[in-house]
Amino acid sequence: MPVTEALRIIDEDDSGIDRAFRNDVLTGLAQRQKAVPARWFYDERGSELFEDITRLEEYYPTRAETEILSARGAEFAEAVGEGAAVVEFGSGSSAKTPLLLSAISPAAYVPIDISGDFLRASANALSEKFPGLPVCPVEADFTRRVTMPEAIAGLPRLGFFPGSTIGNLVPRTAVDMLREMRETLCDGAEHRARLLIGMDRVKDAAVLERAYDDEAGVTAAFNLNLLHRINRQLDGTIPVESFRHRAVWNDDIARIEMHLVATRDIAFTVCDRRFTIHRDETIHTENSHKYTRRSANALLLAGGWTPLRHWRDAQDRFMLILAEASEMRMAP
Structure with a gap:
């Protein structure tokens, strides 16, 4: 397709x-203190x-996360189910994405990235690997609320945010972005959105x-x-x-x-x-930023997401967390 x-x-x-x-x-x-945002x-x-x-060789996060995605495909499929639209925030080359798509049989894939040329090239490459999968790229700043393509209207949505990019943000900004992701994924959706997010763990x-x-x-x-x-x-x-x-x-x-x-x-x-x-x-x-299980959970909860499952690599270097959009509450 x-x-x-x-x-x-x-x-x-x-x-x-x-x-x-x-x-x-x-x-x-x-x-x-001069500064320019990492995005x-x-x-x-x-x-x-x-x-x-x-x-x-020195950069372990990609290998550790790939190990989790390769080894836990059946668990992802059980936890997520089939037929979701996978919305990847900051898709880059989408190098790890095929591992997830192969495991969960999605209905569509929506890569979002701010680098337009890189986005289109990687979207075309992924489409060749999954010829029957609708691929709907969006060139946008994913740290803000993003309008979703009409092609995924009515589908359950799984946000995918691998690579520990969340760690680039100070906690206040990370919480703001998680809330924007919640709005992006929940807006107009008939199902409660989920988010599969990578976080790097504290280590030596x-x-x-x-x-x-x-x-x-x-x-x-x-x-x-x-x-x-x-x-x-x-x-x-x-x-x-x-x-x-x-x-x-x-x-x-x-x-x-x-x-x-x-x-x-x-x-x-x-x-x-x-x-x-x-x-x-x-x-x-x-x-x-690097996280423990507790600090990761606290960050997600502050951003409007309830953690459901945690997965780690064999050396306990990295974790993937599946979370669900929290219900809005007026009291503790």
Whole structure:
């Protein structure tokens, strides 16, 4: 079955610039602790680099999650049932998706991603693997409520959010996004929505830091690509060669932090606005929070989801959680 034309939900100005990208960059660079949200890593080149990261020896999350998806297919099928529309948030290359689709026999697949070219390429590739499955890509920012294609009207919906992307967000923002996902999946649906979400577990700091600062420098290139994207799309003059990648474990709040560190004093412009950054000052580009079972459950409940099942890999590095949209309550 052919892939439907991608539904595009991106707010651009007359020059084709994503308004949200521009606003986040200009606002973030003006802060005392400069920061740019991690979601802007994923232009086409950033998406390619991230796929390279997932194949690195040091980067265990993809292998651990793939192990769960490969080994627990029958359990997923029993828990989810057949005939659901699988809605994948931040689909990327959809590399792990076939494992889930093969297990549960869905009625449709809706990949959502902010990188349009990468989205369309991966949607076409997946359609070739599942020729009888309707594939309805949506180019959109999945951190906000997304309009679902008419093709899945009336179908039960299973959100799929693998890869521990939820860990990129501080708890307040993660809860907001989980609520937006609930609205996306429940809006107009006749069945109570479910969500299968990946979360990375707390573990030894040395293992975590190696996973985000690999010997080959692929993660460093991924981090620095954000500056190249700003220069290309927002008329930036950032001297990319004057920044280096840093990844550190923050034990107090259980997260890896990624920064771009200035190696000298720098002045540059973005969208004709001037910024300065001093030597050793940083642009904070990513958090990757790690969870225990309890902290994961608390986060989901705060976001409007009731955890139903937990699965872990053999080395207890990663977990997939199936949750159901909670009923709205007016009292504890």
